[in-house]
Amino acid sequence: MQRRYIKTLALVLALGGGASGCLVTDSRGGGGGVGPGGLCAPGALAACACSDGSSGTQQCSAAGDAFGRCAHGCACADGSRGTRTCDGALGACACAPTAVCTPGQTRACTCADGRAGAQVCDALGAGFGLCACSVTPPPPPPPTCTRAVDQACNSSAECCPAGGVPTLCVSYEGAGQRCVARCTRGTDCATGCCARLADGSLACGPVAQCGAGRCSPGQTRACTCADGAAGSQTCDATGSGFGPCACISPTCTRLAGQSCARSTDCCPTGGVASLCVNYTGVGQLCAARCARNSDCSNNCCARLADGTMACGPTSACAGTACTRTFGQSCAGDAECCPDAATGRRAVCTDYSGAATCWATCVVNGDCASGCCATRTDGVRTCGPRSACP
Numbered sequence: 591m592q593r594r595y596i597k598t599l600a601l602v603l604a605l606g607g608g609a610s611g612c613l614v615t616d617s618r619g620g621g622g623g624v625g626p627g628g629l630c631a632p633g634a635l636a637a638c639a640c641s642d643g644s645s646g647t648q649q650c651s652a653a654g655d656a657f658g659r660c661a662h663g664c665a666c667a668d669g670s671r672g673t674r675t676c677d678g679a680l681g682a683c684a685c686a687p688t689a690v691c692t693p694g695q696t697r698a699c700t701c702a703d704g705r706a707g708a709q710v711c712d713a714l715g716a717g718f719g720l721c722a723c724s725v726t727p728p729p730p731p732p733p734t735c736t737r738a739v740d741q742a743c744n745s746s747a748e749c750c751p752a753g754g755v756p757t758l759c760v761s762y763e764g765a766g767q768r769c770v771a772r773c774t775r776g777t778d779c780a781t782g783c784c785a786r787l788a789d790g791s792l793a794c795g796p797v798a799q800c801g802a803g804r805c806s807p808g809q810t811r812a813c814t815c816a817d818g819a820a821g822s823q824t825c826d827a828t829g830s831g832f833g834p835c836a837c838i839s840p841t842c843t844r845l846a847g848q849s850c851a852r853s854t855d856c857c858p859t860g861g862v863a864s865l866c867v868n869y870t871g872v873g874q875l876c877a878a879r880c881a882r883n884s885d886c887s888n889n890c891c892a893r894l895a896d897g898t899m900a901c902g903p904t905s906a907c908a909g910t911a912c913t914r915t916f917g918q919s920c921a922g923d924a925e926c927c928p929d930a931a932t933g934r935r936a937v938c939t940d941y942s943g944a945a946t947c948w949a950t951c952v953v954n955g956d957c958a959s960g961c962c963a964t965r966t967d968g969v970r971t972c973g974p975r976s977a978c979p
Contacts, residue, residue, distance in 0.1 A: 629655050640676030689715035743769045758793050770794045775808030776825070784809070805955070813952075846901070850876045865900050877901050881933035897935050897950075899928060914938075914947050921945070932956075939965055941973045948972045 630636070630650035638660035640646045646662035660677035666685035675681040691697075691711035701707045701723035709718035735750035737743045739757060749757035749769035755778075761767040762785075770793045773784035779794035784807060786792055792807065805811075805825035815821045815837035824833050842857035844850045846864055856864035856876035862885075868874040869892075877900040880891035886901035893899055893912070912927035914920045920938035929936050929949035934956075936947045941963075948971045951962035957972035964970050 630657065638677065640680075641678055642676060642680065644676065646676050690717055691715055737769045739769050739771055741769055743767060758787075758791070760787065760793050760795070762795050762799055764798065765796050776800070776805065777809065782809070805953070844876045846876050846878050848876050850874055865894075865898070867894060867900050867902065869902050869906050871905060872903050881928040881930075883907070893924060897923070897937075899935065912936075916947050916949065918947055919944060920947050937965075937969060937971050939971050939973065941977050954978065 632650055632652045632654045634650040636648045636650070636657055638646050638648045638657075640660055640662055644662055646660045648657035648660050650657055659675045661673045661675050661681075664672050664674045664683035666672045666683060668685070670685060672683045672685035674683045693711055693713050693715050695711040696708050697718060699707045699709045699721035701721060703723075705723060707721040707723040709721055711718055735748055737748045737759075738750055739752045743749055743759035744767070746757070746759045749759050751757060752771045755771045755773075757769050757771050759767060760770050762770075771779070773779050773792050773794050776782045776784045778784055781794060781797050783795050783797050783800035784792050785795035785799040786807070807825055809825040810822050813821045813823045813835035815835055821835040821837040823835055842855060842864075844855045844866075845857055846859045850856055850866035851874070853864070853866045856866050858864055859878035862878045862880075864876045864878050866874055867877045869877075878886070880886050880899050880901050883889045883891045885891055888901070888904055890902055890904050890907035891899050892902035892906035912925055914925045915927050916929060916936065920926055923937045926936035926938050926947035928934060932949060934949045934951070936949050938945050939948045940946075941948075949957070951957050951970050951972050954960050954962045956962055959972060959975050961973050961975050961978035962970055963973040963977040
């Protein structure tokens with residue numbers, strides 16, 4: 591045995607003259623004897639020379655037939671010690687994984703569905719595992735709509751959207767409970783009626799729902815301006831009637847009292863619209879509209895041939911001043927003064943065997959009585975409810 595050990599040592603020393611330059615200090619290992627390979631004791635360490643001039647160690651293989659590569663110690667980024675091969679080009683420093691957490695440590699995390707879960711640090715402390723989420727049943731699907739617009743319904747949940755517009759289940763008198771689309775103006779609805787419901791919301795409805803004298807909020811209609819130009823009126827937010835005629839006039843060039851050729855030449859006076867009027871003995875002049883004599887600087891609000899009122903020379907009021915107001919008896923239209931509340935022209939009309947002064951109107955909503963009737967001469971005027979069928 592002694593002879594065999596000396597032979598092994600000599601072989602290792604001979605190998606030490608090669609690239610590794612190994613110097614075996616004890617190839618027998620802690621338990622003595624060599625492995626089956628006959629070179630060294632499995633697991634035994636031997637000194638060796640590194641390529642950078644430092645010294646390292648080699649370890650005998652499990653079979654005892656060869657040494658591993660020469661390696662020496664190196665410093666890791668976290669201050670600990672690692673190893674790297676050094677019998678050629680220096681290898682990378684092999685370091686134990688840097689611990690980022692304590693093995694078994696847990697922390698909260700968020701699951702894919704937004705619920706809270708937990709992560710556990712692995713056995714090496716190298717990182718946290720996947721987010722563990724408890725399984726919960728999915729929420730029930732929303733109710734599926736089954737009814738289209740104009741179909742009978744029991745609740746709004748049954749009503750499917752119409753062209754992307756939300757719908758409601760609404761009960762209209764004479765039409766039953768049906769699915770109808772929401773709306774903001776009459777033009778949103780095939781019937782032209784965007785009705786206001788009891789809760790204040792708006793929904794399309796049958797024409798009867800927007801009855802005579804009413805309109806759909808935001809609905810527009812054509813109207814004629816004082817100068818004959820076309821304008822438009824818009825239904826108010828409550829659907830009770832149309833607003834004043836909105837007119838866009840060309841740029842005016844003439845002021846009140848100045849000569850003119852047409853009403854579009856006349857600029858407003860203090861925000862009040864003006865007309866081009868031909869007064870006898872004075873000529874054709876711009877004159878501001880008015881409702882009563884006090885609206886004019888000379889206290890003369892004259893009635894024109896078409897029934898409108900405009901400020902004029904004193905001579906235009908001679909013997910023509912109105913004397914009767916709303917509800918008072920009269921003998922002709924000239925006696926009726928404009929309506930004090932709206933400024934609209936008033937006319938003398940007989941609805942109950944006795945003629946009285948009534949304001950002119952366009953729709954039922956213009957009248958406190960809710961009735962805008964048509965006289966035999968075609969003039970529309972407010973009247974008692976009985977005058978409207």
